[in-house]
Amino acid sequence: MSLSSASTNTTVTSGRTWICSSMGQKTIVALTGIILVLFLFGHLLGNLTIFLGSDWINSYAQHLKDWSPLLWTVRVILIVAVILHIYFTMLLWNRSATATPRKTVFRTHIQTSVFSRTIRLSGLVVFAFVIFHLAHFTWGLVQPEYAHLNTPQGQHNVFEMMVYGFRNPYIVGFYMMGLALLAFHLSHGIGSLFQTLGISNRRLQPVFHMAGRWIAWLLFAGYVSIPLSVFFFGLGKDLVK
Numbered sequence: 001m002s003l004s005s006a007s008t009n010t011t012v013t014s015g016r017t018w019i020c021s022s023m024g025q026k027t028i029v030a031l032t033g034i035i036l037v038l039f040l041f042g043h044l045l046g047n048l049t050i051f052l053g054s055d056w057i058n059s060y061a062q063h064l065k066d067w068s069p070l071l072w073t074v075r076v077i078l079i080v081a082v083i084l085h086i087y088f089t090m091l092l093w094n095r096s097a098t099a100t101p102r103k104t105v106f107r108t109h110i111q112t113s114v115f116s117r118t119i120r121l122s123g124l125v126v127f128a129f130v131i132f133h134l135a136h137f138t139w140g141l142v143q144p145e146y147a148h149l150n151t152p153q154g155q156h157n158v159f160e161m162m163v164y165g166f167r168n169p170y171i172v173g174f175y176m177m178g179l180a181l182l183a184f185h186l187s188h189g190i191g192s193l194f195q196t197l198g199i200s201n202r203r204l205q206p207v208f209h210m211a212g213r214w215i216a217w218l219l220f221a222g223y224v225s226i227p228l229s230v231f232f233f234g235l236g237k238d239l240v241k
């Protein structure tokens with residue numbers, strides 16, 4: 001065997017070993033988590049243009065459509081990130097389920113916070129929420145009567161879709177629950193990812209956990225401001241239908 005093929009083999013084997021180790025798998029969960037949180041910030045900023053008026057949010061949505069290579073690049077990155085995030089989380093569950101001796105389960109329960117205990121369940125519910133959300137706004141299946149409205153200029157009328165959508169109390173309730181569970185999920189997830197990536201230490205860990213909670217609930221406040229403003233505070237009240 002030549003020297004170069006031996007070294008390639010070592011790299012491949014060590015890469016494979018890394019990805020099979022708990023550290024490697026946690027790192028992938030953490031990095032994909034960072035990508036998803038970045039998306040959440042970008043998506044929130046785009047959505048908040050609703051407060052600037054219908055022209056703003058409609059042209060923002062139109063720009064995204066016009067830059068379709070960029071849109072599809074982001075979509076592919078998101079889909080890959082979601083798949084890897086879920087797949088490696090499941091591998092880690094499996095690993096901890098087979099590695100945890102039964103008698104330590106009680107102790108682990110006491111030592112962990114409510115956020116870390118709910119992270120698996122909240123993760124599943126967040127996934128279900130995202131599917132519902134795509135069915136609602138992207139695929140137009142939940143309220144089809146509002147999904148295909150156009151502006152006089154022929155743009156997709158995202159403003160009206162959101163305002164009419166959030167006049168429905170069930171839809172608002174559903175979003176509130178989904179977004180609250182997302183915040184619970186992020187509260188623990190963001191705090192732990194610094195530890196996973198080795199950036200944290202015993203002294204900094206509480207700081208990162210607090211920062212994680214702030215980021216999670218800041219995102220929550222930003223997102224819920226939209227349905228609540230429509231439902232309770234008359235955002236888009238000039239629209240009659």
Ligand code: HEM
Nearest residue numbers: 043047061075130133137138158162175182223224226227
């Ligand atoms: C009140 C909260 C939210 C509002 C008002 C909102 C609004 C929207 C709208 C209007 C679209 C469709 C854009 C279009 O087709 O032109 C959309 C797409 C999307 N939203 Fe949200 N969103 C919210 C929360 C979230 C959350 C919390 C997540 C993720 C956990 C999320 C993930 C997505 C994704 C993945 C898409 C598809 C983007 C694409 O077309 O590729 N959204 N959202």
